[in-house]
Structure formats: structure tokens, C-alpha cells
Amino acid sequence: MARANDEAAELIQELADLLSITGGDAYRIRAYEKAARAIAGHPEDISGLDLAGLKKIPAVGDAIARKLLDYLATGTIRQVEELRAQIPAGVRALTAIPTLGPKKAMAVHEALGVSSVPELAEAIRQGRLRGLRGFGAKTERNILHGIELMRQAGGRVLIDVAADLAEEVVAELSRVAGCVRCTHAGSLRRMRETVGDVDVLAASADPGPLMEAFTALPFVTEVIARGEKKTSVRTARGLQVDLRVVPPESWGAALQYFTGSQAHNIRTREIAVRAGLKLSEYGLFDAATGELIVSETEEEVYRRLGLPWIPPPLREDGGEIEAALAGELPRLVAVADLRGDLHSHTDLTDGTASLADMVAAAAGRGLEYYAVTDHAPNLSMQRMTDDKALAQRARIRALQERHPGLTLLHGTELNIDPDGGVDWDAGFLAGFDVCVASVHSHFTQDRAAMTRRLVRACENPHVHVIGHPTARLIGRRPPVDADWDEVFRAAARTGTALEIDAFPDRLDLPADLVRRAKRFGVKFAVDTDAHAVGHHRNIRYAVGTAQRGWLTPDDVINTWPLDRLRAFLRKT
DNA sequence: GCCGTTTTCGGCCCGACTGTTTTCAGTCG
Structure with a gap:
């Protein structure tokens, strides 16, 4: 279940959407949208605030504060309920169709009684939009095309997919005559975890050849808009790419x-x-x-x-x-600040590369320390045993001699069972340099049980890092439900770091929770969770997530010198 | 509806592109 802030922000945003459909004052609508963002991003839980406290939230004045009180008391907002009675939910859904905004949604609703996406498609096929003011043949085609695009899932893609595509576009356009500079921008440059469209910026005194080259790229299947200064295309897999060309100055x-x-x-x-x-x-x-x-x-x-x-x-x-x-911007952690990686796998369990290859890749990153943390026995499919773990430790100690500049740590990734217990007894766990503990099953426990489970894992003196804490898989599996503030308190109190896992479909802990956790004094481990040599390059996405969470190098234990890290791992 | 080292009233970011427009509204970012 969402935090009160998120639910309230969604209601205020809905209020803005519904008012934009009924034709409310544009500035009032913008005020609601601004307030919704502020409420969602507000660090304090609004359920504990009174009128005065609510009004301290930026962009929240008396009127919106009272709506929030309404929400806190009743679970909803009266004005939203009234507008819902006027505007069916399906009409708001119409605005999700590309090229169809609030004005056109209201027009088809009022004139034709259309109140859902399928009804709109049917109305177009029956020719009922003909003659409606502002709706011509091209608008009809655009709407049908937009509906088709929505059906094909499409939507946002993971950051690595967007980054790879952007890299290719930038490389191609940089070769075009007259291109002075070219780079990606937009949400990809801001390191958002998913990207809705890829934005590319180029500088040239003569945009023509760039636009030509752009629309001619092999993966372009559709030109959405083509202008002197801006061109938008769609790729084979449905991703939109915008190119903007500006004068070099x-x-x-x-x-x-x-x-x-x-x-x-x-x-x-x-x-x-x-x-x-x-x-x-x-x-x-x-x-x-x-x-x-x-x-x-x-x-x-x-x-x-x-x-x-x-x-x-x-x-x-x-x-x-x-x-x-205020001169208080944080000095954000960067890839170059990382001295180590505390979570990785080899082909002893579900990794695909040998111990030697993974260690060589870590050395190639210029790291000073590197933990190998293969899965523990309770994840039975991985077939780990005590003997295998001890044998790996011996091989790591032997390999250490070939890597004088890189301290190898022997670790493991434990499974947090439904009660919060982990694999192996205290004696065996004490033999590891570092233990990551993660949720790998029983994802649907209720909030109280999941919270207890994570808190208990933090309280285990041998657990140093909670791996991918929410266990989400972006677009495939929702985060587990827990009272995160309670988990953050436990992590801070026990000296247990929370991981920021670099896998593009994990990026877990997510950035908004990272920022919340930091306020409790939590420390973080920014790790690859690499299962292959190529996964080491994912570290930039975890660092991007840490940056979006406002983390400094001091917040991240694997930026620390080894002796400071070892002191932290003693959990005293 | 919010907000104020120019304002408690009168402002509120700015521009590109498309489509249906005889001069601009709607949508998007």
C-alpha cells in the first residue's frame, strides 16, 4: 500500500486532470500539479501533520491543506468525488492517448457521449467524429494510431535500453557534416530508472543534414514530427526519440x-x-x-x-x-569514488563467469577491494554447500597473490527466510568477510510480517548489507510491502547498510526510498550484483540512483578506505 | 490556487510542431 503522501498526491493530481478536462482555470490546475509533486516528494509523512504543518509544504496553501485534511479524515477528497461523478474515469483515460489531450477528450465526451478508449475507437470507425469541430481526417488517424501504440504496451523502457540506443544515435549523428556537438539529454541524463523517450541534442548551424541522417537511421520505423529545429521518430520497438538541433552558441x-x-x-x-x-x-x-x-x-x-x-x-x-x-547542494557520489564492490557472483552458483574472470573485471575497474558473494544453501537451486563455500574461500586466498592492488573479500548472499532468519549458523557466518542478505521468496507477506522480517535481518550481527531491499523487478514484480521508515530505523540503529543494486531492472533501493533512508542516518552499499563480466558496467546506473537519492561519498560504505569499511563490518 | 528583498493583488515558463485553422488552438515536453 502506498504512503499517505503518495495517495494524497495522486488525488490532487487527479483533481488537476479532471479540472483540465472540464476547462478549469489553467493557473489553478498548475497550482494543483505543483502541489501534487511537492506532497509526493515531501520527506515527512503527511498523516502526522495538522493544518499548519501541511501549509509548510511548498506550494501547499490553505485550500490544498484543507483538502489534505479531508483526505486524512475520510480517505478521499470531496471535490475529487464530485468531479468523478461528472467525468467518468474512462474520459480521463482518453488523455493517455498520444495527441489527445483534455480538450479533445471533453469534446468527444460532450458531443458523442464517448467515455472510454474502446468507445472512442468505435465512434471513429462509425464515422461519428466527422464534422466535429477541430477533428479532421488526420486527427482521426492519429487517434487510432495512438490507441494502437498504447495496446502494444510500449511505454517506458529500462535505462540501459535507452542508454544503448542514445549512444548509437549520438555516435551516428556526431559523424554528420556540420555537427559541432551532440549528446543525450532528458530523463536519461537525469538517470531516471525508466525512460519514456530518448532526447538527443545537437549543435549545428545547418540542421538539415542532421534531420536527414536522423530520419534515415535503420531502426526508425515512423517519423512522428519533422521540423527545422526538432524531429521526432519512433523506433522498431516503439521507443520515441526526439532530436533537437540548436545553433552552437x-x-x-x-x-x-x-x-x-x-x-x-x-x-x-x-x-x-x-x-x-x-x-x-x-x-x-x-x-x-x-x-x-x-x-x-x-x-x-x-x-x-x-x-x-x-x-x-x-x-x-x-x-x-x-x-x-542556500549553498547546500550535496557533493554527490560518483563512479570514481567507489573503491569496492560488495556483491557479485561467479559460476559456482548462478553467475556465468569464473572467479578469475570476475576478479580480473573488478581489477579492470580500478577497485581496491572486491567481494565475491555467491548464493547460500537455502536458495537450493543454486546447490551451495559448506564444502563448496570453504573451497571457494581457499581459491580466493590463492588468487589474492596475483592481485596485489585488489583486496579480495570472501562473502555470501544469504536468503532472508519468511521469519527473518538466514542460512548457516553464527559460527559459519563468522568465517565470511562480508554477508549480504536478501529476500528471494515469499514476496507477498503483509506489511507487518515483511517489516519484522527485514528488521530481524538487520539485527543479525553477521548481516552487513540488505541486498535489493524491495525485491522489485521494474515492470514485472512490485516492491514488497514494508513499513520502510521502520526498516530504515533498524538499519541505522544496527549499522546495517542497504544496497543500491545496479541491475537495470532492479535499481533497488529505489531513489525516493534512498533519500528517505538517508534522513534516518542509513548507510548504503552501491553494488553491481554482477553475474557476468559485462554486468560490471551497470555500476553507473546504481550510482545514478544514489545521486537521485542525494547521496554523498560518506553515505556509501564502499567509497570508504578498507580499514574504515572493516570497522563498519564489525557492527559494534 | 499559490505567492511576495519590487507585490496581500496580479501576476503565474517558454517554444516547437501539427492540424484545421483564415490567424490559432491543442498538445507536448
């Missing part, structure tokens, strides 16, 4: 604009307006004279707004503007 302003988020851009542009300036993708201008002030680098744009450069993973209007103004 606009590079910094364009990169800032195209990186987003939209909410962050609104904040920076508001700051500009208040200072008598105007910020667009072409630069920062004097609002009165139209004179260009700066545009060549992001740093210049931020500096002229009175802000330090803000790392893209923070650009979500989640407090980064306030922190920047």
Missing part, C-alpha cells in the same frame, strides 16, 4: 532546457522572470531589451541566475533549487 541554454525536468525548468525560468530576465533554450535574455546575456554553457546560465551548477539527477524540483540558493 546556444548549446548551454539548450542543454539545460532539454535536460529538464519540466518542473525544474519552470523553477529556473521563474527565477529568471523575477530578475527581469527570460530563459529559453536559446539563452538567458534581458526581458526588456531582448539582449542575449549568456547561453554557451550550463554553468554560465545557472551562475547568472544566482545558482551553482546543479547535477542533472537532482533536477526534479525536489528541493534542489532551495538547496542551491
